[in-house]
Amino acid sequence: MMINMLRGAISAVGLLAMTVVASAAGTVEILSTAGCGCCVAWSRHLQENGYATKLKYLPAGDLWNRKMKAGLREGLTSCHTGLIDGYVVEGHVPAREVARLLKERPDAIGLVVPDMPSGSPGMGEPGPNSEPYKVLLLRRDGSTEIFASYP
Template sequence: MRNPITTTWLAAILALGLFSSMPALAASSAITMVKNTGCVCCERWAAAMQKTGFDVTTQEQPDITAIKDKLGVPQALRSCHTATAGGYIFEGHVPPDLVAKVLKTHPKIAGLAVPGMPLKAPGMDAAGVTTPYQVIAFTKDGQTSVYAQR
């Protein structure tokens, strides 16, 4: 038989722990995506991110080159949209689980990129495509390395 007072205190402690961590969870799941006006695959990437628990704010502009320049996205890694979260840059169709991993582990990189628009990447949704693609990590000084192969 459990002691009701102990059970009540335990429940209260657990609830306080949960509620005190909620703002951190909300902050880490907030992403801002800037995309070219009318780009449908960007909207599908945002939907894939939202489906996995991210809160995506979308900004549309006729040309996002200046934003990529300002953030320091290497020219060779550029894609159709640029997202930021937790001080990191996510260029193109980066898979949601890798965004979450970066936000959780805080690697010493500027961000991740999926150059171009690979048909297998989240948001591109090409049925039956099995061609692998790479997710590239990049630093502020332009160094790159393969972060993941998908």
């Protein structure tokens, strides 16, 4: 009987810890156009790393306008735009860089992975044919700096 109570307590603690991790990660609103499979795959990548996601499909022109209003510019865009806790996360940014952004809280618009590099989250598995890419920190003045690099 005591062992069953102990097992129950351990299970409850484990469930509570998983809930705290997931809620600490937050919800990412993902703006995309309907039918984009890599946007769905990036959403799944975030979910696998503790984030809740909410996909919102927009017509292409409306999506572009939202990107520009958020502070992005041509050359720094991808197929989807994530919004979390006051930051923009543009493109196939790895979940660990989103976590770092939220932990460090730089004075910035957010993170950007321009284009759609092969092997980035949502763009297939990393492997020998993966493209190297950089995660850029987009400052409020429009300048960028390298936040992380992936081979």
